[in-house]
Amino acid sequence: ETEDERLVYESAMNWIHYDLNKRHCYLPELLQTVRLALLPAIYLMENVATEELITKQRKSKEIVEEAIRCKLKILQNDGVVTSLCARPRKTGHALFLLGGQTFMCDKLYLVDQKAKEIIPKADIPSPRKEFSACAIGCKVYITGGRGSENGVSKDVWVYDTLHEEWSKAAPMLVARFGHGSAELKHCLYVVGGHTAATGCLPASPSVSLKQVEQYDPVTNKWTMVAPLREGVSNAAVVSAKL
Missing domain, CATH: 1.25.40.420 (Serine Threonine Protein Phosphatase 5, Tetratricopeptide repeat)
Incomplete structure (x- = not known):
C-alpha cells in the first residue's frame, strides 16, 4: 500500500x-x-x-x-x-503519536486500530518539544521545536514508515516552535510559530511569526512564500487549501 x-x-x-x-x-x-x-x-x-x-x-x-x-x-x-x-489507490491509514509541549520527547508510537494496541517505533534522533509533524505519502516530517536548553531548532527529521527509519532533511530557513504544518500538492508548508527573542532568556518566546515556508521533498529545498497578514502561533493548519 x-x-x-x-x-x-x-x-x-x-x-x-x-x-x-x-x-x-x-x-x-x-x-x-x-x-x-x-x-x-x-x-x-x-x-x-x-x-x-x-x-x-x-x-x-x-x-x-x-x-x-x-x-x-x-x-x-x-x-x-x-x-x-x-484514480487514487485504496490505501490503509496509520495514526502516529509523537511530541508534546511540557517535556522534551524522543518517542514515536503507532496506534494499531485493528489490534487496539499502541506500538513503540524508532525513537526520534534528537529529543525536542513543541515541534510540528506532517505526513506526506508514506513519510512523516517533524519540523523545528525546542531542543536542549530550550534552544529553538531549524532541524527537519523525516520518518520513513515503510523502512521504519529516520533521516535528516534540509533545515528550515527560520528556526521556530509552536508552529503549524500541512501538506499541499506534495509540498510541506510551515506556518507561524515563535522563534528566539534577541536579548531575552532562551525560554522567552518572541512575537508570533508571520513567515511561511514551503518545502519540496523532490529537491530537498525550502522557499519563503507569501507571509501571513498577522503572526500566529499554536495555530491549526489544514491541507487542501492553506
Whole structure:
C-alpha cells in the first residue's frame, strides 16, 4: 500500500533495469499499473516524460502522454477525469503519536486500530518539544521545536514508515516552535510559530511569526512564500487549501 506513486514508478523502472534485455518489453504493461497522473507535475514532466526507455517505445510514450493530458485537466479543474492513471489507490491509514509541549520527547508510537494496541517505533534522533509533524505519502516530517536548553531548532527529521527509519532533511530557513504544518500538492508548508527573542532568556518566546515556508521533498529545498497578514502561533493548519 502506498500514497506516493513515485515509489510505484521507481520500483517498476528498477525492475526493468535489473534485466533490461529481457524485461524492457514489459514496460507498457507496468506503466499502466502506475497512477501516472497522480505524480507531481514537475516529476511527471522532468523525470517520466524524458525517460529514455519510455521515449523509445511508442506504446509507453502514448501512455505517458495520456497521463500528462489527464494531469493538465486535473490542474486546470477541467471536468471529471475518469482514466485509471488518475484514480487514487485504496490505501490503509496509520495514526502516529509523537511530541508534546511540557517535556522534551524522543518517542514515536503507532496506534494499531485493528489490534487496539499502541506500538513503540524508532525513537526520534534528537529529543525536542513543541515541534510540528506532517505526513506526506508514506513519510512523516517533524519540523523545528525546542531542543536542549530550550534552544529553538531549524532541524527537519523525516520518518520513513515503510523502512521504519529516520533521516535528516534540509533545515528550515527560520528556526521556530509552536508552529503549524500541512501538506499541499506534495509540498510541506510551515506556518507561524515563535522563534528566539534577541536579548531575552532562551525560554522567552518572541512575537508570533508571520513567515511561511514551503518545502519540496523532490529537491530537498525550502522557499519563503507569501507571509501571513498577522503572526500566529499554536495555530491549526489544514491541507487542501492553506
